[in-house]
Amino acid sequence: MLSGASSHLLSTRSARPSFPESRQHLNVTALRDAISALAEAAPVNAEGVGQDDSRKRPSSPTFEYSTTSRSSKRVKLDVDAGGERVTRNCYEHTLTLGFTVSAEDDEETLSGPNYEHEETDLCSKISALHTKSGSPAVMDLGVAAFLTDASGRFSDVYLVLKRDVSKIDMSTAASRQQGVRQHHIVRVPALRNANFEFSAHGFGRNLDNALYAALVLHDAGLAQVSGNAFISYLEHVTLEQDELPFQVQVHVEVALLMPLPHPYQLRPETAEAQRRFLSHIFSEKDPIPDGYHGQSISTYYSILQPAPLVSEMVADALQPNDLLPTLLPFQRRSLAVMLAQEGKAFSENGDIVACDPRPALPLFWKELPAPWSGNSCVYYNSVTGQLLGERPVVRHFPGLFVAEEMGLGKCPSIMKHR
DSSP states (O other), X not given: OEEEEEEEEEETTBBXXXXXXXXXXXXXXXXXXXXXXXHHSSSOOBOOTTOOOSSOOOOOOOOOSOSSSSOOOOOOOOOOTTOOOEEEEEEEEEEEEEEESSOOTTSOBOOSHHHHHHHHHHHHHHHHHHHHTXXXXXXXXXXXXXXXXXXXXXXXXXXXXXGGGGGSOOSSHXXXXXXXXXXXXXXXXXXOOTTOOGGGGTOOGGGSOXXXXXXXXXXXXXXXXXXXXXXXXXXSOOOOTTEEEXXXXXXXXXXXXXXXXXXXXXXXXXXXXXHHHHXXXXXXXXXXXXXXXXXXXXXXXXXXXXXXXXXXXXXXXXSOTTOSSOOOHHHHHHHHHHHHHTTEEXXXXXXXXXXXXXXXXXXXXXXXXXXXXXXXXXXXXXXXXXEEXXXXXXXXXXXXXXXXXXXXXXXXXXXXXX
């Protein structure tokens, strides 16, 4: 399984753009209620992310509600007698969220005694729970659900404790938005790779967040998104100025249900979400090529390469004795490619021999290590967003297009080929 981790210092005083009296990153009231419920439990159940503990985290559930506001057509996932559909845990990420009362640049700021009182009360409750529970490093808040607020305008994802999901009225977009705003603990920072230019790949704003893309796949029945929430009290830690003495840890896990269907079988937004999520987990193994400018003509020109070089002896054999014009070196290389497309090649002795015209993999496909346990590999097409567990079938067509620029001598090359 591919793993990632990130740390974020967020302001509790940043206002939400659409709701200027609401906090953007942290719902202090919901977190305070969660801490109070945890304090009332006996004994306190504490467990740290990544600790060497014989106990396991709560099992990753399969949520029976829609995580995004989109009504996605679910793909049939019934496992047949052959057991073809398999759940593959492929990605996990732990976000450590620290909080400060300092305002963030270029954002509307909340101010007033009420906000300060809420923060002070929250810190007091966390400190009291820390003392009561015997000073564990990290305290388990419970199983997490990840939801959007149904606005459909942004790719924001909110963490709601699974036990609170039933309190949200999902019947309308307005009631869902209000419920998520009331019961969420934190707005989860977007999952992005620092060196990944999502706009260069043609993704819209809603898909700049890989976690949002995973939730679209979840609703389509192609993935399972699960997680847990933890809180830690920073008792013996040197804090930054205006930093609050606690952190929230968000652990996200994503499992794919393999094999994934061909993107052409999916709705466009689901196919794009599949391509976006796979580009996130494979970005380091499949970096953006030099000269890439999105899905454009210039990109395809940058992918095209000259015909392979041939030895001097093969080049001599590619010049026919009865052809008056002398083929230039690049024309002979083009001729060698034409012959190879039909299963023919020249040996070093100048003899025509048979060869396998099929490429090792079709265009745009790559063989990569599987993002789950085991020594298996997967085959990934970054252009279409297709992922296969078996080598894709190469459909070979004997012909080809000779698409050299005008005036470079395509006719003599083709005459020799004939």
